Amino acid sequence: MSSTKFDFGLVGLGVMGRNFIMNVADNGFSVSGLDLDTEKVESLKEEGAGRTVFSTTDKTEFIESLAAPRKIMLLVPSGKPVDLVIADLKPLLDKGDIIIDGGNSFFTDTNRRFEELQKDGIHFFGSGVSGGAKGARKGPSIMPGGDKEAYQHIKPIFEAAAANVNGEACVAHLGNGSAGNYVKMVHNGIEYAMMQLIAETYDVMKQGLGLNNDQIQETFEKWNNGRLRSFLIEITAAIFKQKDDLSDASLIDQILDKGKQKGTGKWTSQNAMDLGIPIPTIDAAVSMREISGLKDLRVKADNQYNLTASKLDVTIADLETTLFFAFIMSYAQGMHMLFHASKEYEYNLDLEVIAKIWRGGCIIRADLLEQMRKAYDANSDLEHLLLDQWFTNTVSDLLPTVQNTVASILASGIPASALTSTLNYFSSFSSGRLPMNLVQAQRDHFGSHTYERLDREGVFHTEWED
Numbered sequence: 001m002s003s004t005k006f007d008f009g010l011v012g013l014g015v016m017g018r019n020f021i022m023n024v025a026d027n028g029f030s031v032s033g034l035d036l037d038t039e040k041v042e043s044l045k046e047e048g049a050g051r052t053v054f055s056t057t058d059k060t061e062f063i064e065s066l067a068a069p070r071k072i073m074l075l076v077p078s079g080k081p082v083d084l085v086i087a088d089l090k091p092l093l094d095k096g097d098i099i100i101d102g103g104n105s106f107f108t109d110t111n112r113r114f115e116e117l118q119k120d121g122i123h124f125f126g127s128g129v130s131g132g133a134k135g136a137r138k139g140p141s142i143m144p145g146g147d148k149e150a151y152q153h154i155k156p157i158f159e160a161a162a163a164n165v166n167g168e169a170c171v172a173h174l175g176n177g178s179a180g181n182y183v184k185m186v187h188n189g190i191e192y193a194m195m196q197l198i199a200e201t202y203d204v205m206k207q208g209l210g211l212n213n214d215q216i217q218e219t220f221e222k223w224n225n226g227r228l229r230s231f232l233i234e235i236t237a238a239i240f241k242q243k244d245d246l247s248d249a250s251l252i253d254q255i256l257d258k259g260k261q262k263g264t265g266k267w268t269s270q271n272a273m274d275l276g277i278p279i280p281t282i283d284a285a286v287s288m289r290e291i292s293g294l295k296d297l298r299v300k301a302d303n304q305y306n307l308t309a310s311k312l313d314v315t316i317a318d319l320e321t322t323l324f325f326a327f328i329m330s331y332a333q334g335m336h337m338l339f340h341a342s343k344e345y346e347y348n349l350d351l352e353v354i355a356k357i358w359r360g361g362c363i364i365r366a367d368l369l370e371q372m373r374k375a376y377d378a379n380s381d382l383e384h385l386l387l388d389q390w391f392t393n394t395v396s397d398l399l400p401t402v403q404n405t406v407a408s409i410l411a412s413g414i415p416a417s418a419l420t421s422t423l424n425y426f427s428s429f430s431s432g433r434l435p436m437n438l439v440q441a442q443r444d445h446f447g448s449h450t451y452e453r454l455d456r457e458g459v460f461h462t463e464w465e466d
């Protein structure tokens, strides 16, 4: 190895790691990579030929290869592997060095690591990276949280490597401690919601309208040229084009209908419950992955009940309107959660910045994000996106069609848990009065739990007549 000191270090030379290294190197930085797997180290040597890239299986050599302060990103599976790598490297590091966890770590783990490393003067960043393997190579959206001053050392590298929208990099220092991992967790919750909504819409097209794969493909492709333009709609259109290598069918028809998950959507729902913030579209998406996992039971129940979905009287345009409405609601729920989490965990999040860095590179990128950015730019204290004027006007226009469409889908018997939850979320959110007065009365009746009144201050209990 030469005596060159490298600008950036990366641990974990899987596809994501190698792609991120190549991306950083293409932007003029020298990068050193570490992995215990010799094959991966060799692959990077081949891929990085002609660039200032070094790779090794030796942690001491890796650490010595880096310029001070060392900037080391970990792209290893979340959980224990992150702790193991940190424990391994820590004795070799100096005060002021920086470790960046680029995985989907749970935010409380990030807080713990942050505090532990702080004792030794080492800066720790939990930094969500979105965009998959392709994004890592071509420009992801990066969501770092941690010490703001230390961020200045990694800022030029991240800004060069991130996706770029209108000359603005899709990365920003988001806040203290675990802010970056938290924002990425909510990003993934929204991702779950959007994916489930698209899947339900596909089911309606297929079962309810009787469209074939080519027609469904054309529809998604057309939608991607309109207000629904987004990465997820774009890849959905592409998925319907894919032929199967192993049979004559379209690949989509050969894929088992059991959804897997690594946990970030579930964490979003769990934490939203802890915060007391409703995100029912995301919850429905998580539940649907779970219901889908009950394949054997579902098949038994299908045979037992023997129901068939009836054809539907809705148009493709109605479905487009309904999906657009549901996309708005998914983002609105996620942003509402971030608004409150920012206060609860003292992240000091800037929601405009978050909308801005989600416009490119990440899985939930969509044209709609620019409209969201404008809403938060106009009012940085906006508690809920649906209270912005553009969103109020837009949602009001969409609503009658959405109500009719969701009602028809439900009547047809096609499962549409996320679409239904979304409409119910809006109906409840926009109801100044809900029947919760009765629930309060029941609580007080059977448990003396007390209630508040509309007409006077205070807490009341009634001796209810039997």
Ligand code: 6PG
Pocket (backbone or CB within 6 Å): 104, 129, 130, 131, 132, 188, 191, 260, 261, 262, 263, 264, 265, 362, 363
């Ligand atoms: C991203 C993705 C990425 C990963 C998901 C998959 O932003 O690039 O969200 O982080 O693909 O975590 O999650 P599930 O396996 O839970 O669907």
